[in-house]
Amino acid sequence: MRVGLLGVGRLGATHAATAAALPDVTELRIYDADPERARMVAAPLASAKVAATVDEALDGAYAAIVVTPTDTHAPLIMRCLDSGVATFCEKPIAIGIAETQAIVDHVARTAGRLQIGFQRRFDSGYQRARAAIRAGELGTVYSFLMVSCDRTPPADAYIATSGGQFKDQFIHDFDITRWLLDDEVEQITAIGSARGFPTYEAMNDVGTSAVMMRMKQGTIGLATALRHNEAGYDIHVEIHGGKDTIAIGIDPRTPWRSMEADAPAFASPPYPSFHVRFADAYRAELAHFMRFARGERENPCTAADALEALRIAEAAGRSFRERRSVPLTEIA
Numbered sequence: 001m002r003v004g005l006l007g008v009g010r011l012g013a014t015h016a017a018t019a020a021a022l023p024d025v026t027e028l029r030i031y032d033a034d035p036e037r038a039r040m041v042a043a044p045l046a047s048a049k050v051a052a053t054v055d056e057a058l059d060g061a062y063a064a065i066v067v068t069p070t071d072t073h074a075p076l077i078m079r080c081l082d083s084g085v086a087t088f089c090e091k092p093i094a095i096g097i098a099e100t101q102a103i104v105d106h107v108a109r110t111a112g113r114l115q116i117g118f119q120r121r122f123d124s125g126y127q128r129a130r131a132a133i134r135a136g137e138l139g140t141v142y143s144f145l146m147v148s149c150d151r152t153p154p155a156d157a158y159i160a161t162s163g164g165q166f167k168d169q170f171i172h173d174f175d176i177t178r179w180l181l182d183d184e185v186e187q188i189t190a191i192g193s194a195r196g197f198p199t200y201e202a203m204n205d206v207g208t209s210a211v212m213m214r215m216k217q218g219t220i221g222l223a224t225a226l227r228h229n230e231a232g233y234d235i236h237v238e239i240h241g242g243k244d245t246i247a248i249g250i251d252p253r254t255p256w257r258s259m260e261a262d263a264p265a266f267a268s269p270p271y272p273s274f275h276v277r278f279a280d281a282y283r284a285e286l287a288h289f290m291r292f293a294r295g296e297r298e299n300p301c302t303a304a305d306a307l308e309a310l311r312i313a314e315a316a317g318r319s320f321r322e323r324r325s326v327p328l329t330e331i332a
């Protein structure tokens with residue numbers, strides 16, 4: 001199967017290596033706006049070739065993988081779908097609700113195949129947690145805590161086109177909350193700060209924030225995110241039910257220095273980056289995408305799912321800016 005891959009930056013380079021290693025990918029055509037970068041990423045991959053244009057990358061391709069900056073996703077998705085190519089695109093589809101809705105509508109109109117990259121759905125910890133909740137092992141789920149820490153902040157150029165912390169970083173938490181709990185966010189309250197990052201303030205963004213969510217069934221959640229914590233790339237969750245509490249992503253080699261007496265200290269964090277933390281999930285996600293492209297599997301993460309996650313992010317941004325709690329019904 002020939003696959004076109006657009007964008008080989010921080011994550012695209014990893015997706016290129018992962019896709020090239022999949023048994024059903026016979027040729028990977030890589031296009032990046034920076035041709036030198038495309039050459040560097042393609043060089044060690046036996047099945048990879050560099051394409052000079054988007055059209056050349058998509059020519060004869062059965063599937064496409066889009067890992068370009070967020071503000072370029074929507075037109076590239078349209079182009080892929082209009083060429084009849086099954087498409088995987090990294091989160092989020094776009095920064096705006098209207099642009100995202102246009103993609104949802106286009107998928108419906110063209111019966112296009114579009115899978116969105118929310119890889120936590122493919123992480124074994126999240127999958128086991130969802131199964132435990134569905135099996136009733138926690139009893140009634142009352143509350144949850146989610147923590148997302150980048151180890152080092154992304155480049156300012158990335159932040160500028162990312163949509164900001166609520167749409168870029170928290171969007172994973174919003175997607176996985178819906179997926180884990182089989183429930184929808186009803187109301188959201190967000191606070192944030194650009195402490196330590198004056199450049200974020202200039203971009204109307206924040207680097208540290210907290211979001212409180214009330215779910216329709218009454219579960220209460222708190223998610224916090226920050227862009228800089230050298231203890232390690234840390235994504236973890238606690239879920240508290242009447243019968244039990246479970247945790248996801250708390251590595252037994254805990255990345256934190258414990259303040260308890262006699263606790264061991266660890267010299268280096270277990271997860272240096274998202275590439276390591278979610279390596280297995282990214283592999284499973286792209287392997288699933290190839291089967292979805294062939295019509296052998298259901299779409300595990302649709303454009304409509306991405307729109308719902310973006311609506312929650314939009315509400316969080318509004319709550320932060322207007323300093324009030326926002327019901328999701330306000331977001332069209």
Ligand SMILES: NC(=O)c1ccc[n+]([C@@H]2O[C@H](COP(=O)([O-])OP(=O)(O)OC[C@H]3O[C@@H](n4cnc5c(N)ncnc54)[C@H](O)[C@@H]3O)[C@@H](O)[C@H]2O)c1
Nearest residue numbers: 007008009010011012032033034067068069070072090091
């Ligand atoms: N799922 C995850 O865990 C995760 C993690 C990081 C990033 N992402 C998402 O992946 C996307 C890319 O993020 P990144 O960190 O790799 O960004 P990046 O800035 O490191 O890389 C983007 C690459 O795309 C290239 N590019 C820019 N415009 C292009 C175009 N029109 N056509 C082809 N190539 C183009 C750039 O030259 C660069 O090499 C973003 O949408 C981001 O939200 C997802």
